Each structure stands twice: as structure tokens, then as C-alpha cells.
Amino acid sequence: MKEINELNLPQDVRYTKDHEWARAGGEKVVIGLSDYAQDQLGDIVFVEMPQPGDVFGKGDEFGTVESVKAVAELYMPVGGEILAVNSALEDTPEYVNQAPYTNGWIIEIKPSHPSELDELMNQDEYVSMLKGL
Amino acid sequence: MKKTPLYEWHLAHGANMADFGGYKMPLWYPGGVKNEHLAVITGSGVFDTSHMAVVMVSGLDAHDLLQTCFTKDLDACTGKKRAPLCPGRCAYGAFLNERGEVLDDAIVYMLETHSYMAVVNSGMGGVVAQHLTAHAEGKKATLIDLTDRVGKIDLQGPLSAKILEKVLANPDAVFKTLPYFSFKGHFDTTWGPADAVRLADHTPIMLSRTGYTGEFGFEIFSAPDHIVHIWELLLDAGIESGIVPCGLAARDSLRGGAVLPLSHQDIGPWPFINHPWSFALPFNAEASSSNADTLSSNAEHAGFTKKFIGDGALGRVKHNEYTYAFSGMDPRKVTPTDPAEVLDEDGRAIGTVLTCVTDMAIGRHGNQIYSISSPDKPKGFAPRGLCCGFIKVHAKMAPGQEVVLKDNRRKITVEIVENIRPDRTARKPMAGMI
Numbered sequence: 269m270k271e272i273n274e275l276n277l278p279q280d281v282r283y284t285k286d287h288e289w290a291r292a293g294g295e296k297v298v299i300g301l302s303d304y305a306q307d308q309l310g311d312i313v314f315v316e317m318p319q320p321g322d323v324f325g326k327g328d329e330f331g332t333v334e335s336v337k338a339v340a341e342l343y344m345p346v347g348g349e350i351l352a353v354n355s356a357l358e359d360t361p362e363y364v365n366q367a368p369y370t371n372g373w374i375i376e377i378k379p380s381h382p383s384e385l386d387e388l389m390n391q392d393e394y395v396s397m398l399k400g401l
Numbered sequence: 402m403k404k405t406p407l408y409e410w411h412l413a414h415g416a417n418m419a420d421f422g423g424y425k426m427p428l429w430y431p432g433g434v435k436n437e438h439l440a441v442i443t444g445s446g447v448f449d450t451s452h453m454a455v456v457m458v459s460g461l462d463a464h465d466l467l468q469t470c471f472t473k474d475l476d477a478c479t480g481k482k483r484a485p486l487c488p489g490r491c492a493y494g495a496f497l498n499e500r501g502e503v504l505d506d507a508i509v510y511m512l513e514t515h516s517y518m519a520v521v522n523s524g525m526g527g528v529v530a531q532h533l534t535a536h537a538e539g540k541k542a543t544l545i546d547l548t549d550r551v552g553k554i555d556l557q558g559p560l561s562a563k564i565l566e567k568v569l570a571n572p573d574a575v576f577k578t579l580p581y582f583s584f585k586g587h588f589d590t591t592w593g594p595a596d597a598v599r600l601a602d603h604t605p606i607m608l609s610r611t612g613y614t615g616e617f618g619f620e621i622f623s624a625p626d627h628i629v630h631i632w633e634l635l636l637d638a639g640i641e642s643g644i645v646p647c648g649l650a651a652r653d654s655l656r657g658g659a660v661l662p663l664s665h666q667d668i669g670p671w672p673f674i675n676h677p678w679s680f681a682l683p684f685n686a687e688a689s690s691s692n693a694d695t696l697s698s699n700a701e702h703a704g705f706t707k708k709f710i711g712d713g714a715l716g717r718v719k720h721n722e723y724t725y726a727f728s729g730m731d732p733r734k735v736t737p738t739d740p741a742e743v744l745d746e747d748g749r750a751i752g753t754v755l756t757c758v759t760d761m762a763i764g765r766h767g768n769q770i771y772s773i774s775s776p777d778k779p780k781g782f783a784p785r786g787l788c789c790g791f792i793k794v795h796a797k798m799a800p801g802q803e804v805v806l807k808d809n810r811r812k813i814t815v816e817i818v819e820n821i822r823p824d825r826t827a828r829k830p831m832a833g834m835i
Contacts, residue, residue: 269417310417310428310650311435313759313786314732332810336434336759337650339736339810359785365433 269307272398276303278369282345282388285397289369290345292385299345300373301333301364304398309335312364317353317374324348326384330375333364346384348377405451406552406628416648422523424452427648435761437651441614442762442774442822445558446647447635450620451628454526455547458517458533462540467517470496470536471509472673474683474706479582483686486511490583491609494681496521496529497711501672501718505529506664506681508611510584512592520553520620522664536710551588552628556635557618557655559774559826560642562834565608565619567638568631570599575608576835581828584609588622604631610831613652615659617826617834657790658760658822660726667724667755667791674715676724677791677819682715683707722752722793727804727815728770729788732759735808743792744805744812752794754806761786763822775824788813789821 281289287305291298306312314334324330325347332339353375357363363372379385389397403424411418416427427449429437440446458467468475473494477483486492491510495503505525510518521529526548534544556565566572575585575598586598586607598608607622623631636644653663660677662668668676685704705712734757735741741754762773764784771778792804802817826834 269415308417311433311761313435313761316733334733334759336438336654336761337428339734341810362435 270303272395275307275398276369277391277394279391281369282385282390283394283397284343284345284388286341286343288343288345290385290388291369292379292382295378296351296376297346297348297379297382297385298373298376301342301368302394303368305340306365306368306372309333309338309340310365311336312361315354315357315361315364315374317357318350320350320352322350323380324350326381333361342374344377345388346377346379347381348379350375351378352376403452403549405449406625407449407451407632410629410632411449414646419649421649422452424523426452427646428650429648430646432645434648434650434654437645437647438654438761439773440643440645441558441616441618441647441651441655442772442826443559444643444645445556445560445564445618445639446614446645446651447632447639448555448557448647448649448652449632450555451552451625452523453553454521454523454529454549455551455622456519456521456526456530456533457545457547458519458542459515459545460540460542461515462537462542463515463517466533466537466540466542467509467519468707468709470533470710471507471519472497472682472709472711473509475509475511477683477706488513489585491611492582495668495673496532497673497709497715498532499710499714501674501711501714502670503664503668503673504532506662506668508609510609512587513594525664550625552623552625554621554623554628554632554635555612555614555618556621557612557614557616557647559617559829559834560639560644561618562831564635564639564642564644566835568600568634570601570603572835576831579608579610579831581610584611588624600631600634602634606631612827613659613661614655615661615822615825615827616655617829653756654758654760657756657758658763659825659827660821662791663756671722671793672715672718673711674718675721677726683709720795721797722795723797724755724791724793725798725817726819726821727790727792727806728818728821729806729813729815730765732761732786732788733811733813734759734788735806735811735813737790737808739808739810741806741808743794744807745796746803748805751796751804752792754790754792754808756790757788757806758790759786760789760822763787763789770818770821770823772822772824774826787821788815
């Protein structure tokens with residue numbers, strides 16, 4: 269298991285208490301699972317994703333990641349409409365482990381309320397939360 | 402929470418640790434559980450299993466006591482001819498209460514006449530020793546609970562003998578006549594046959610052709626003081642073979658695919674009957690031969706070869722429940738603790754899910770399940786894994802029948818099967834593995 273100082277926690281994303289990350293870019297937000305979460309879950313063997321066009325509110329479950337031992341829910345960091353899902357994860361779910369912020373992204377959305385992003389944790393706040401776990 | 406001798410090693414090597422059976426145990430190492438699972442099927446892996454407990458049973462009536470308390474018939478359990486257990490051989494079975502419910506499963510080793518060793522699960526040494534003591538009244542039998550006084554490492558996978566060969570003082574003599582479910586040597590040097598197996602540096606071990614992965618391999622017993630040393634020796638000797646330290650998660654997915662039960666989860670406080678493990682019960686010969694081609698219908702077979710605690714209750718079960726192995730269509734699982742229920746084709750709830758894991762080495766091609774080690778696997782076979790495990794249902798079912806597993810999240814369709822991961826190596830003769 270990684271120590272907190274060994275975790276890859278980039279500054280260009282925002283984090284949720286459920287360990288998703290969200291990266292804003294123009295009108296879109298890309299969402300994935302943090303390095304902490306993938307390290308806790310272990311090898312991901314399946315990622316269940318929504319359909320483009322589906323609409324979810326902030327905090328809604330939009331999919332699952334499945335490790336060998338357990339199934340974990342994925343929750344929307346911000347509400348919005350699914351624009352794209354990372355179909356590469358269908359054959360290569362291990363991208364979530366290997367590159368959680370790049371090849372392992374899970375969905376891209378059009379946020380309903382972009383201001384919801386401001387309610388998420390920045391890197392410092394997320395690290396503080398992890399230290400309290 | 403207790404620690405095994407390898408606890409510090411696990412931490413130093415980045416293991417993801419969890420509580421299991423009262424011990425802090427590794428779930429997986431940084432290389433990942435998939436890599437560990439696959440290594441045991443194609444190469445070799447080592448498992449820290451020092452959390453398991455050893456109970457010594459000795460005395461003039463030790464045999465009688467075990468015949469009374471253990472489900473396997475020690476007078477008819479070895480090989481196809483069902484020869485009596487003899488020194489150097491071991492047998493798998495369970496300890497039941499009067500209601501026929503499982504206290505724990507165990508492998509019983511016959512060390513010599515009047516002397517046996519039972520290897521039971523984590524935290525169960527005291528329970529089993531107490532149970533045996535309670536039934537030893539008037540018998541000449543001594544029980545010693547060696548919990549935490551014996552260490553164990555499981556070396557599993559088809560390359561295990563090649564690795565072990567490098568660390569043994571006398572591999573030729575050890576490997577000669579070491580069939581499945583036999584053992585040599587001892588972890589206690591005061592024991593006569595202890596010299597039978599020593600490492601090149603003279604460390605005495607007990608070496609057993611057993612394990613709990615479904616793959617070829619060994620269980621290595623030693624004094625706890627030697628465990629870290631033996632572990633590191635094996636890892637060094639196995640570098641070229643790609644040996645991998647493995648955690649409990651890989652052990653769980655490997656044993657699931659091998660149709661082996663986890664005590665207190667797949668077998669437990671309910672009657673030990675109508676399950677895929679009829680080999681653990683002393684059915685008479687006719688029953689066991691017909692049982693080979695019927696699945697979990699052993700309640701209908703009259704007659705055991707011996708009397709034992711719980712036998713009457715097994716024959717008197719009123720509301721039969723049946724335990725079956727299943728295999729899914731893809732890696733997706735349900736979560737048994739949700740809980741997860743089993744639905745029949747009409748959507749009626751007929752039971753519960755006991756175990757649900759993903760065996761990452763297998764996949765479906767047409768109607769067939771193949772493993773990455775199947776000699777006849779399809780060209781370009783790259784499985785994503787299949788969910789598999791055990792269900793316990795009120796209705797009798799047949800292989801090939803489909804049921805739906807439902808938890809709080811999803812419904813998945815699975816098939817009742819007799820076997821899950823094909824082409825397992827556990828029973829391969831030594832000669833082909835050196």
C-alpha cells in the first residue's frame with residue numbers, strides 16, 4: 269500500500285471525499301478515480317460505465333469499478349450530461365491502476381452547474397483528508 | 402490483532418494489509434493481485450500461511466478419536482483403492498458438531514502410529530483442540546494446540562518443484578515418491594524423521610504436497626524462527642522462474658476457481674451435506690462412484706463407511722439445502738455481504754451467494770471455459786476473467802442450469818458448473834514437474 273507521500277495527486281484536478289477526481293477544461297469536465305482509490309482497490313478487472321447522453325446529478329452513482337475482491341461505486345463529482353466514456357477501459361481496465369489521471373480517465377461530461385467544481389477539494393485539502401483516514 | 406513472523410517483511414515490501422482471522426495479513430503486494438493469481442497458474446507464488454493453526458493429536462486412542470471427530474474415514478481414504486491413512490500421508494475433511502454443522506475443515510497428517518497433526522484455519526486451533534478434548538474422555542489421547550508455534554509457507558504453481566530443488570539438501574530423495582497429499586520431514590528436530598527434509602543450510606522442514614490454490618505445489622512447515630529465512634531463500638531461488646509473493650486476495654480467487662471452500666463462508670454452521678466436497682465425507686464405495694457424475698446429491702446416498710460425530714444429523718436433514726459452484730459470463734461480481742440472493746428462472750428467491758470472486762485466468766469461448774494454461778485454448782486467447790464462486794439454494798439443480806445472482810447493485814446471470822478453472826495442476830505427478 270502506498271504511503272500518502274508516495275501517492276500521485278496532481279494539482280490540476282479537484283477531488284471528492286469518495287476519491288473521484290474532476291479536471292475542468294473549457295466546457296467539459298473529465299472524471300476518474302484517484303491514485304489513492306486505485307491503490308486501495310487493487311487490480312481493476314472491470315469498469316462499468318454509463319451511456320453518452322445520460323444525465324446525473326452531483327453525487328449520483330454513474331458506474332462501478334470492480335477489483336478482484338470488491339465492487340466500488342463511482343459517484344459524480346459534479347452533475348451533468350455524459351459526453352464520452354473511456355471505451356479503452358473495456359479491454360484494458362488496468363489503465364485505472366496504471367495511469368489514473370491520463371489513460372485511466374473514466375467519463376467526460378458537460379457540467380450542469382460548473383460552479384459545483386468549486387465545492388470539491390484541491391490537492392492540499394484532499395491530502396489533509398487522507399491523513400485523517 | 403496478531404502478526405505472523407513475516408509481518409515486517411510484508412510491510413517493508415509495500416503489501417496492502419488487512420485483518421483476517423485475527424491476524425494482520427497481506428492482501429496483495431505492489432505488483433498487483435492479477436499478476437499474483439496468474440503467476441501461480443503459470444509459474445510460482447509463495448503465500449504466508451502462518452496464521453493457520455496446528456493441533457497435535459497423539460496417544461493409543463488418537464486414531465479412534467479422529468475417526469470419531471473427523472469426517473474422513475482414516476481407514477479408507479488414500480488413493481483410488483482407498484487404503485488406510487499411513488505415516489507420511491494426509492487427508493482433507495471436516496470437524497462437525499452433533500448437528501452435522503462444520504466447526505472447521507482440516508488436513509489431518511499421520512506422523513506415525515498413534516500420532517497425528519491437524520492443520521486447521523486461522524484462530525481455530527483452540528476451538529478444534531477443545532472439541533477433540535471434549536470427545537477424548539476415557540480415551541488415551543493427548544491434544545496440543547500449537548497455534549503460533551508452527552510457521553507455514555505455501556509454495557504453489559507448476560514451477561514450485563524446480564524452485565524447491567535449489568534450496569533442498571537432498572531434493573532427489575525428497576521428490577522420489579512424494580504424491581499428492583503426502584509429506585516428509587518435520588519442523589521439530591527432536592522428532593526422528595525430521596532429517597528426511599532439510600534445506601541446504603540444514604534448516605529442518607516438513608514438506609507436504611498440498612496447498613489451497615488448485616495448482617501444483619507444497620506447504621512448508623517450520624519453526625516460526627525460520628520462516629523469514631525460508632521465505633527469502635525461496636524468493637531468491639525463484640527469481641529466474643518469476644516467483645511472486647502472493648497475498649490472501651490471490652489465494653481467494655485461486656481457491657474459488659479451483660472449487661475449494663473457504664471455511665466459515667462456504668461451509669459453516671449448517672449441515673455438511675449436498676455440496677461439491679463429497680470427497681470430504683466417508684461415503685461407501687457405491688455412493689461415491691455414483692456421486693462422481695451427479696452433483697451435490699449426496700444426501701440421497703445411504704451409508705457411510707464409519708460412524709462419526711454429526712453423521713446421524715446429516716442423514717436426517719429435513720429441509721435440504723444444496724451448495725453449488727457457479728461460473729459467470731464475464732468478470733462482474735455481486736457482493737455476498739450485501740447480501741446477495743439467488744433467483745431462479747421465474748425470479749423467485751431460492752438461496753444466497755456464499756463466495757463470489759473473479760478468476761482472472763479464465764474466459765469463455767463458445768460454451769467452453771478455458772484457462773490461460775489450457776493446452777487446447779483458442780488462438781489469441783486473452784481472458785478478462787470470469788466471476789465464480791458458490792451458492793446455497795433450496796432447490797436441487799443440475800450443471801448447465803442458469804440462475805440470477807442479485808445484490809443491491811445489479812443482477813448477473815451465472816451457470817451452475819461442476820468445475821470452474823480447467824487444466825489445474827495440483828494432482829500432476831512429481832516426475833513431470835522437476
